Amino acid sequence: MKIDELYALLRRRGVLWPTAEIYGGLQGLYDYGPLGAALKRNVENAWSAWFLGLSPDYHRIEPAEFLPEATVRASGHLENFTDTEVTCESCGASFRADTLLEKIRPEGIDGLSASDVAALVRTSGAKCPSCGSSSLKLPRAFNMMLGVGLGVAGGEKAYLQPETAQASYLAFARMWDVGRRALPLGIGVIGRAYRNEIAPRQVLFRMRAFTQAELQVFFDPAGFPVPFATVAAEPLPVLRASARESGATEAETRRASELVAAGIPEFYVYHLAQMFRFLRDVLGYPAERLRFLEKSEKERAFYNRIQFDAEARIDSLGGFREVGAVHYRGDYDLTRHAAGSGRELAVTPTGGATFVPHVLELTFGVDRNVWALADLHLARDGERTVWKLPAFLAPIEVGVLPLIGKEHGAFAEALTATLLGRGLAARYDEAGSIGRRYARMDEAGTPFCVTVDGGTVGDGPEHGTVTLRLRDSRAQERVPAEALPARLEAAVRPPRPAVP
RNA sequence: GCGGGCAUAGUGUAGUCUGGUUAUCACAUAGGCUUGCCAAGCCUAUAACCCGGGUUCAAAUCCCGGUGCCCGCACCA
Structure with a gap:
């Protein structure tokens, strides 16, 4: 079905509708009705049953959705969630600042503030690549996080969490102490994330308030044992970054064991295969509509060492769209929060050496999958829907x-x-x-x-x-x-x- | 955020160009009669011109602004 047709059906049946609909709605915000709320709850329960069922050491917590300013400074969200758009005031075309500055700054603009970028554009004498005009509207400081002032005077600055992952990193020290002080340790969160999206689109696929189900697994980089034999023969549709660079656009089926032979760690492939089984066997997505798209070093965030996005081919949205992902984030998160908080986050298992745990992140967009479940499973069958x-x-x-x-x-x-x-x-x-x-x-x-x-x-x-x-x-x-x-x-x- | 397109009952629509009767039709919903295992039939009812301003004797229709949606760019889970 086309997106309008599907959305109209979902509105008519009371699955979901725009927030404050009688006032004309508000971009990027949706309310779930009785059917939608029940479906979403069931998806969340299915996610918990599956991913927390992978190990008795994978637990679910329920954190507050506010992050104190110091935490988002440490995580990098405060400086990196910046709008880097340059608009030509003459012809109206828009460009990314890093593209415009490619010649004079090939290393990119990650980590620079908006005013630094604006200064660079000004001094570089850059012109509009489209019409040649030099009247460029420079990047503004724009953070996608939604800030709130707590307290009577609003002096305590906090942010609505832009992703649920941070809450798990912040909880690691306490979970280590209340748990068995052993790794691997999984901390799962199903929660809302909030982003001040510039252009929310496509109903549940780009929202300003959305629900993520994420599992952060902390492990010892020297060894993360998984029952790999149980997934070794699983055929996974993958589109490798190297294949894409040489022009491939179609996924190829590779057994889990073949991916390991190609150099991807067992613990990573194991969880990738379990993600695949969840999408195919639990949510019922047809295998031929699924693929794992590997992000190249350039595409993925710098702290991600391995990243495959789980994508489903969704007709109402015109093709493959991300519904989940598996990220190997190394020790970036705990290292940053250790520095930011002054708290020691390295661990010393009994009789072992001290190290900062690495993180494997399994992320899953709940709302996106509600839409995917509608798109992939809801169909006209003659007179019947x-x-x-x-x-x-x-x-x-x-x-x-x-x-x-x-x-x-x-x-x-x-x-x-x-x-x-x-x-x-x-x-x-x-x-x-x-x-x-x-x-x-x-x-x-x-x-x-x-x-x-x-x-x-x-x-x-x-x-x-x-x-x-x-x-x-x-x-x-x-x-x-x-x-x-x-x-x-x-x-x-x-x-x-x-x-x- | 930029460019293009669109906005009429719950849903899909006619009417808008060329301003002028009680705003068209279908489906859905509610009630009644009938039927009794896959959206049957008849009768009845409910129900709409996105919001604000302007032009005009008169605006769903023309103009301006806003809001929302779709597509492309950009961004992104």
Whole structure:
């Protein structure tokens, strides 16, 4: 579907809509409705079940979303999140300052302040590459972080976190002390990140407030044992940076073991493979719509030693878009925060040498994946519109429909209450013909419908049985109503990884 | 942030160029009748010109500003 069509459908069904819609909305901010909020919660739960299930030493914490100014100074966000755009006042074209300054400053402008960059552009005598005019509007100091003043006078400067990762780095010292004082140690966060995006776009793909699910794994660079044999044969669609440099645009399938043979560490490939399994086996993205795009040294942040972005081909957005990533960040984060805080963050395991732990970051954009789940699983099938969500992600798990409201409604309502009591997201619906109600449920992604009919409430052999109707195959089977909870519960539990 | 395009019920739209009756149609939603396992039929109801200003006897229609959305550039999870 096209982006407008998909977004209209999601608005109509109450999955999501613009924040403050009655005031005309506000760019880059969205509210989730009942279906969207439930779907998002289910995605978060599936993420937790999978990634925290990789090891008993991977834990989830829930930090505050404010970062004191000193922390973002140490992390580099204060100086590096800068707008480096130069606009030509004559022809209106825009350029990146580093491109404009390439000749006189080939090492780039990372770390320079906006005023430094402006001074460089001015003294270089740079002209607009498009029209040759020298009337260039210079870069302004623009930080993408949203600052807040805490306290009555607002004198305590803090920032809304621009990524959740920092909270995990800040928590490392405490987690080391409350834990087993052993590595690897994983600290996961599902939380909101806030960025003052200049041009939010494409609904859930560029937002000013968005939810990230991130796992930071701290480990000893001398050894990070993983059960690699369990993923060695996994075929991964990868597009290597070296292949891209020689013009390749299509991913190639490489077994995990081949990537290790090519020089990528086992611990990295292992987690890359688990990311792949999560996207393919848990979220149900077709393998042929997934790829891992390796970022070259030039493209990735300087502290990232290895970076593969997980991308899904999303038709409504016109191609492959990033939905997650795996970053090997070295010891950059803890080293910076040790310097910034004055706190020792190196560790000394019993009987071992002292070192600063390295970080492997698994990052996952929750909102982006909600959109991907809509794009990849929601489709027209003739007259029907069916959202083929995995059952454990469905906002409504089972629809309960009386064939005739007046005659079968009481039984169906009681059954709905029973299912709700068993923790199943059940929804009663008696409005309209049975076909119309199936269609409504199909569009909401409900995997199961049960229909109460004359046989259910009669005295015949079908007494107490209902029709269980499956969304994807439309197959029906007769089952005792009492058997439903047990039958459905297994299907709505998110899968966990198979780890030894 | 720049350039281009767009904005009419819940959704999709006609009408805008060329200002002038009660703003078109379909689907959806709600109620009734009927039917009774895959969006059936009939009747009824609810419901819209993005916001603000200007021109005019008269603005959905023309002009200006704002806001939002889409595409490209730039940026980015």
